[in-house]
Amino acid sequence: MEFSKPRRLALGASGLVAALALAGCSAGGGANDGSELSVYIDSNPSSIALWDALVAGYAEVNPDVTIKVETHPAGGEGDNLIKTRLSTGDMNDMFWYNSGSTLKALNPDKTLVSFVDEEWVGSLDENFIQAVSTEDGLYGAPVGASNAGAMTYNKDIYAELGLEVPTTWDEFMANAQAVTDAGLVGIIQTYGDAWTSQVPVLGDFYNVTAADPEWADQYTAGVAKFADEPALAGFQHLQDAFDAGVLNRDYASATYDDGVRMLAEGEGAHYPMLTQNVAEALGANFADEESSIGVFPIPGDDAASNGLTVWMPNGVYVPQTTEGAKLDAVKEFLAWLVTPESCAIQGSATTLGGPFIVDGCDLPDNAAALVGDMQSYFDEGKTSVALEFLSAIKGPSLEQITVEVGSGIRSAADGAALYDQDVIKQAKQLGLDW
Template identity: 30%
Template sequence: MKKALAVLVAGSLTLAGLSGCSSQGTSADGKVKIEFFQYKPEAKGTFDKLIEKFEKENPKIDVVQSNPPDAETVLKTRMAKRDLPDVVAMGGNSSFSELSHAGAFEDMSKDKNLKDIKPAYVQMLKDITGLKEVYGIPYAANADAVIYNKTIFKELGLEVPKTWDEFISTAEKVKAAGKIPFYFTFKDAWTTLPSYNVLAANTEGDSFFKDLNSGSTAFKNGHKEAVEKFLTLINYGHKDQNGKAYNDGNTAFAKGDSAMYLQGIWAIPEIKKANPNIDLGVFPYPVTNTPGESKVVSGVDLLLALSSNTKHKAEAEKWINFLTSDATAKEYLKEQNAFSAKNNVTQDDPSLEGLKETFAKGAVTDFPDHYVPIAVGLEKQLQVLAMNKNADQYLKKLDTEWNKVKDRK
């Protein structure tokens, strides 16, 4: 799942000079305790296994995983109390940028693990923060893709579409056959983002956010095409798509209720839990009418950051080194259906075959929402758009909220 860690960094937060940030210390049995704070609830079980393995190899270190239900609020409160975790695993987004500027994390530009990371993902972190230093190790990457039911495609004689017109034609054919083309789950506001991110990334232009920051463009210009295409797609949804949540969608798609599911690849493990026998595949969104032109949106889903004030730096670094080893990275991506940010670690799940060519040629771009401050409320605005379908109102609201945030800086 792709939920941005919505850390609300109030005012001009300054963490430099904090003392005694980590609440962890030394346990009664003499072990050094370090806290690992991560924001992905679906990865908790995976990290539990990895922690167990790490502690067997390092019997003097006790790793305590924190994965609270409302991670952003918890982290904000702890920051106010000057009680940062030793290692933080979060997404490469605007919240990470704010924390990096605030001095929350150690500069990892010279960390040995960084040399094995694909340069594109390192650059994404620099682009997000606008800093030359790197304050986290990109760990796992995800991707927005069209998940499709191969059985339904075969039954209806459908081919994987390569252009936007073919994409809409495919949806029309599914609809004409009396089936649902796309299953939407807009009760959870964040689920508006996967499809919108791809549409925006491939139509807004390479310098959109730079131009937006300089005041030379606006959402009403750069995102107009994305909005139009987003509204086109939701016309091929189902009844009560604003009343269904993410878990509902995973189960419904697993049962064969729709031919396609506009989600991220993180949904696949959940779909397979609901139906282990489903024959599914993925393909890149064809946003334009030039075959192969559209880029896959793939950002840093998980990075590893070291607290700048940890009392147990050596132990925290050991944990990071363990996580970034090839063997551990492979285990994580296998369980979480992610792509590794490392050069020499590949994703071999057959269900993701449809994205391999795109990844191989490097035709990837970052998630646009990573550059939108939480206060703008992009996903909430999209949720309203999905209900009232008023494009002009949506774009005007985005520009208004963006300028409010900009004026406060």
């Protein structure tokens, strides 16, 4: 479940009709010999730019195949359109969609083509494989790079104060206090945009799964709770930061844009945030300061298990209605998508929020410095996927609860217990026997 700021581009009815007319009568459309393929993607401008570049790049190496891009609205409306097309057999030859638990909601074993035996599967990061697989198959090829919920920080402040990157929560809080004592903001928080308050909890999941590898399964079964350790720690971190008095004075009204500005301009040292969001904002508004911003994992209690909580990119999936020569052509395209050549195109067409998750795909020279900081954690296997890739259960009130805990309105224990009650609503909607 995404909690970054949505960006939408409305698709006019005439544009949709024209796209379908070009592709043929059905959504899949095109020639049955595989010379014409279609892909269904969301209508975010960045998504369109990425796919325009990929289609053009593939045409250079395979000019006999034409790939037409059709868009759908982002968010819940797009989710429903995808589910409808799959259920009615009208899905395009392939579609680009979330990996993780939202993919599992599409019942991929019965609706999608499995690629578990394709050679390129061995080049994928294990986190992505986990995010697009069931016990019976593997269903997606990645397009895009990773992202992390972590602690972005100002390297210049660290250098001036002689601070080292912390690997435990106590070390981190000591650094935040040293920054505050120097007259700067120890930890930036931006509860004016409530969605940002979730990062300390969601980004702590590496530490949860390091302490209990079965926690996600137990959580989905209704056994593991946020009110208990190890998951309580994320809420406790919010309380710790407030209690220590190391936040910016305007934490209650400051926005995400304020947070990135404060970090980039050196008003504050730490900002818990998604690396994708920060990388995009730095590139757009603070290019000169970009090299001064780094990232490290949200620390836990054990320095030996310090690692990143990561979000995986979307996958390209193929409905079972794609058959014969069309399926053969799609398979060739998917094999190309997981090559260094494809990754180079992706890196030039979009802002990266993390390393690629395909072997042999290197970061471009213009990647944000914080993305480079993440690479060592991937190389050393010190990453784990966020909870949303392992469980479909996320309560609707998390951001309101985390704002309350982070503002001293509610204790960490009370907030976690309240969230345990909040998630029951979605568990019941999913038909789970809690």
